[in-house]
Amino acid sequence: MRRIPTLPALLAMCLAGACAPRQPVEPPRTGLPAGTGFRSEKLAEIEAAVNEAVGRGALPGAVVWLEREGAVYRGVFGQRALQPEPEAMTEDTLFDAASLTKVMATTPAVMRLVERGEVDLDAPVRRYLPEFDGDGREAITVRHLLTHTSGLRAGIGLRPEWTGYDGGIQRALGERPEWVPEMRSRYSDVNYLLLGELVRRVSGVGLDRFCAEEFYLPLGMAHTGFRPASVLRGRIAPTTKAGESFLRGEVHDPTARRMGGVAGHAGLFTTAADTARFARMLLGGGTVGTVTVLRPETVRLMTTVQTPSSLPAARRGLGWDIDSPYAGPRGDHFPVGSYGHTGWTGTSLWVDPFSRTFVILMSNRNHPTEEGNVLALRRRLGTLAAEAVGDFNFHGVPGALPRQGRETGGAATGGASGRQAGGVRNGIDVLVEGGFAVLRGLKVGLITNHTGTDRERNPTIDLLKSAPGVDLRCLFSPEHGIRGVLDEKVPDGVDERTGLPVHSLYGETRQPRAGQLEGLDALVFDIQDIGCRFYTYISTMGLSMEAAHRSGLKFFVLDRVNPIGSRVEGPVNTEGESTFVAYHPIPLRHGMTVGELARMFAEERGWAGTGMLTVIPVEGWRRDRGYDETGLPWINPSPNMRSLKQAILYPGVGLLESAVSVGRGTDTPFEVVGAPYIDDRRWARELNAAGLPGIRFVPVRFTPKASVFQGQECGGVYLMLNDRDACPVVEVGLTLALTLQRLHPGVFALDRMAHLLRHPPTLEAIRSGRSAAEIRALWAADLGEFHVRRARFQIYE
Secondary structure (H helix, E strand, O other), X not given: OOOOOOHHHXXXXXXOOOOOOOOOOOOXXXXXXXXXXXXXXXXXXXXXXXXXXXXXXXXXXXXXXEEEXXXXXXXXXXXXXXXXXXXXXXXXXXXXXXXXXXXXXXHHXXXXXXXXXXXXXXXXXXXXXXXXXXXXXXHOEHHHHHHOOOOOOOOOOOOOOOOHHHHHHHHHHOOOOOOOOOOOOOOOHHHHHHHHHHHHHHHOOXXXXXXXXXXXXXXXXXXXEEOOOHHHHHHEOOOOEEOOEEOOOOOOOHHHHHOOOOOOOOOEEEOHHHHHHHHHHHHOOOEEOOEEOOOHHHHHHHOOOOOOOOXXXXXXXXXXXXXOOOOHHHOOOOOEOEEXXXXXXXXXXXXXXXXXXXXEEEEOOOOOOOOOXXXXXXXXXXXXXXXXXXXXXXXOOOOOEOOOOEOOOOOOOOOOOOOEOOOOEOHHHHHHHOOOHHHOOOEEEEEEOOOOEOOOOOEHHHHHHOOOOOEEEEEEEOOOOOOOOOOOOOOOEEOOOOOOEEEEOOOOOOOOOHHHHOOOOEEEEEOOOOXXXXXXXXXXXXXXXXXXXXXOXXXXXXXXXXXXXXXXXXXXXXXXXXXXXXXXXXEEEOOOOHHHHHHHHHHHOOOHHHOOEEEEOOEOOOOOOOHHHOOOXXXXXXXXXXXXXHHHHHHHHHHHOOOOEOOOOOOXXXXXXXXXXXXXXXXXXXXXXXXXXXXXXXXXXXXXXXXXXXXXXXXXXXXXXXOOOOOOHHHHHHHHHHHHHHXXXXXXXXXXXXXXXXXXXXXXXXXXXXXXXXXXXXHHHHHHHHHHHHHOOXXXX
């Protein structure tokens, strides 16, 4: 007869991460088709989206769980492990939940103590943690910690050295707020480190035991807990390497790992099925079946907006995300007022109380390296999950909150009206909010310029210089200098603010020299590109990656939005050697971010196998959003790139900059084009007759103060961009050249376009007067191949 474990024995098993005997599990599959209660065509789209992401290496595999009122879809995809040996994903895989710990462990634990009257949300934290006092700490309440409005830093850092749980807590207790509570919102692990310790001190038991007794055992979450037992190792999805072996059953988060695996911000392991049971509890107002673990009013408090109205860009409940830049898993249809959370390792849960639907993604996107990315997949799954619900109208849901940040968008440059704006965070913002975790313990060289800033315009130089555990040793400057004001060779120097040496990458050499890299562990790249092949910042990145590869250094790219979007245009430079204006075979307008390009460079140039590259992705951005729809500040990337309109026109107009004046030395570079020999009115008539969509040409006369035809009056045209989405800007440049060659053969310096065009067939076709359609046909095969190549490296939807 089988022996039934006693409650103490069962609790001990749960605390070890092995609550119950393993149940028989169905073989891997891609989902449950008909009969789930969801629209079958949308389930097929879910499967296609996950399979596509797995296929391009965004994640090794996943378990997806979609549920509504008893209807359940479960999908199992890809591999649980890729290295050292492939293992198929299974539905019962345990995942490192990462920051889901905050909402599946720490937040409910605190709220259980609130229900008991042992914790007051609006009491100062020092009531429960007396050491947390002075220097502004005394103003921070428990509610501030739960809502990420405390003003504390994102993380505690690993330097100077500390060890063990007590060492981590002492570091957290010593953190001083950087601003007063509720002044700003900043997602912070420190908040939850402190809350985890608060639970331990008030309850008298560790967070792991408290959660097991209060939640996981009563709810039957048999495979959820901290520090899973070694017997479960074979079912755990591994993450990245630590030393010579992959983390498997050890928490990925370096702070939680150093603390022994139990911390308020990370450390929980769980399965999709257990997470689904937890979500059912939330939708049940704290009850599943006959088991109640929280009061309905407590769940309501956790999952409705608790942040002040003065912080509308980051609406959160207690722990739970409702409408912040991290709310991508909500997708396009779930109402604002639904809630959820994500985890660094590739986990997410989103719950819609209006339709009573939830969607779970469990993955280990950072196996075998941190290169995996599920940001776009989370959003896509959220969108498709709502679309799979066939009998609920997600528009105008009673009780839902209004969506934030709508603006007309693009008025200055045409088109793109009505899209959602704001909430986008570049890689540097994500790095800061993650406590600089990936750079801790490294000696770093930073490749940047004046465009390397966070959303608040704080320079990346200063942020890394003051980052805990990061040793910034030197700076590298691209074309135009560290402050972006030079149009000539850039000398070496010293940064006045930090005293750090500045090595020029636009002087005698275009890439870091071996001697400059001695003593470094990594290079970090943070520069705003504009999305054009011959804009040289991406060449600087590629050459620096080469140098890092030769020297055995890691290379981090802090990704940034491509300001001119994802459209692809123009010929691919497939002939000749790499040059500083044509580093890699890509089109003139490539539609990629610098992070995506770095992934392409690493793979196609043979560096990917070393694991040298890490891209810190943009959060909250979609490829169809223009720069003016992001809420990010505009900083001129170079002296003559002064507006988004100019950046959009540059891949076409810039092609002619050695042959005619393109407005350098005027107030409107790349918006006017001309030469002394041009009849401006005739040329404007010819150009408008071409019927290019989204743009008109106005005859003008101007005198450039610099560059080609300096000091000479030029006849030309002003480019009036009416619809940036419709305008084929590379074809604009092509049409400018075709008409000038026809009107002024022998005078127009066509051959000077070769340097940037890098496509002899196109140059000869212009010379012979071929039509624009015929010339576009010359590009078609290479562009088709490029689209296939690009898809492998795309990070964003």
